[in-house]
Amino acid sequence: MTRMQVLHVDDDDDIREVAAFSLAIDPQIELRSAASGAEALAVLEEGYRPDVILLDVMMPRLDGPGTLALIRELPGHAGTPVIFMTARAQTSETDQYRAALGALDVIIKPFDPMVLAKDVRALLANGK
Secondary structure (H helix, E strand, O other): OOOOEEEEOOHHHHHHHHHHHHHHHOOOOOEEEEEEEHHEEEEEEEHOOOEEEEEEEOOOOHHHHHHHHHHHOOOOOOOOOEEEOOOOOOOHHHHHHHHHOOOOOOEOOOOOOOOHHHHHHHHHHHOO
């Protein structure tokens, strides 16, 4: 397996911690975390080029869809795969994230920490 750069964006400290633990199961994943959409944009503007962005939908001030729209405007990030992470599991909402917003896919919270890394790799493999 090749090394994968992952940017995880979530305003909840506990979820960021669980995701970090979960992704560390795969030693080929290198993780950077951001606590807000604005922080994620700053990381990307500094030149970080993740292979995938795991993006929380519901965040204060700048939510996931708003963050994604701004990411798409950044040079070099128009095609960066984004996987939304949300507790909102209604099909109409998850379909909108994929179709209207261009997300690669959606991972429903609470996610299984033992398979998160595997799920992310599978979504990327199927989406490319």
